[in-house]
Amino acid sequence: MGFALGPQAAGAGYRLMAFERIGSTNSEALARARAGEPGPLWLATAEQTAGRGRRERAWVAPRGNLAASILDVMDVKPGIAATLGFVAGLAVHAALREVCTLAPETPPPDFALKWPNDVLANGAKLVGILLEAEALPDGRLAVVAGIGVNVVAAPSDTPYPAASLASLGVAASAEAVFAALSDAWAEYRGIWDDGRGFAAIRVLWLKRAAGVGEAVSVRDGRGGIDGIFETIDNTGCMIVATSDGRRVPIAAGDVFFGTAASARAG
Ligand code: BTN
Secondary structure, eight states, X not given: OOOOOOHHHHHTTOEEEEESSBSXXXXXXXXXXXXXXXXXXXEEESOBSSOBXXXXXXXXXXXXXXXXXXXXXXXXXXXXXXXXXXXXXXXXXXXXXXXXXXXXXXXXXXXXXXXXXXXXXXXEEEEEEEEEEEXXXXXXXXXXXXXXXXXXXXXXXXXXXXXXTGGGTOOOOHHHHHHHHHHHHHHHHHHHGGGTTHHHHHHHHHHTBSSTTSXXXXXXXXXXXXXXXXXXXXXXXXXXXXXXXXXXXXXXXXXXXHHHHHXXXX
């Protein structure tokens, strides 16, 4: 079976380009936007040979895992577009729940959203999301949310535990996850409403979030901060409450929870 949009996505006017093999669905989406593609367009591939992750890391995935990007061209400020990462997290979370209902004999894993953009299954990374934006000559913004789901295999050389749907006993295909994802994206993108609905997205995201109220260590290239993950604010920043009573907004970084947070802090 090849990739196909779900019925809600198709009905809402989304289009799909499916590839057998491509370097990076995110790079292809941005190149098409530069060439005038108006979106909204999904790009999905059976195999990705130069996948890119956050913070310039490589994203390596075998055939059978899902690599897909949604391109949308919009008239919003970059800071507003950045909150689409939460839409992507919610959409993947819903899609994963949906494919689990198709195989009810297996108890579903505990899926949770990890700030800023990951989806965890039973505490291990199952999904990575790379959000990229580029200003177009007409002043609008091309925004690409690239989503990688470990369907058949997870990498073993990561600094955090990783899982695949197969390793969790969920026998879903990349095509089934993609169809559910495209429908869920259409729903949450509608709620987000070019950023006007971020307050509602924020509430939905926090309900599914991992580690709220727990010890957290957030690291970026220059250092980091340790404290308690209090909430996310109305711009999507993580709010970390520190032991000296500050509430520090964090815009980007790698997040470690619980014992991993104490180990990083030590
Ligand atoms: C991360 O570092 O966690 C984000 C990984 C994002 C990977 C996806 S796979 C589809 C899309 N195309 C890419 O090159 N990257 C994203």
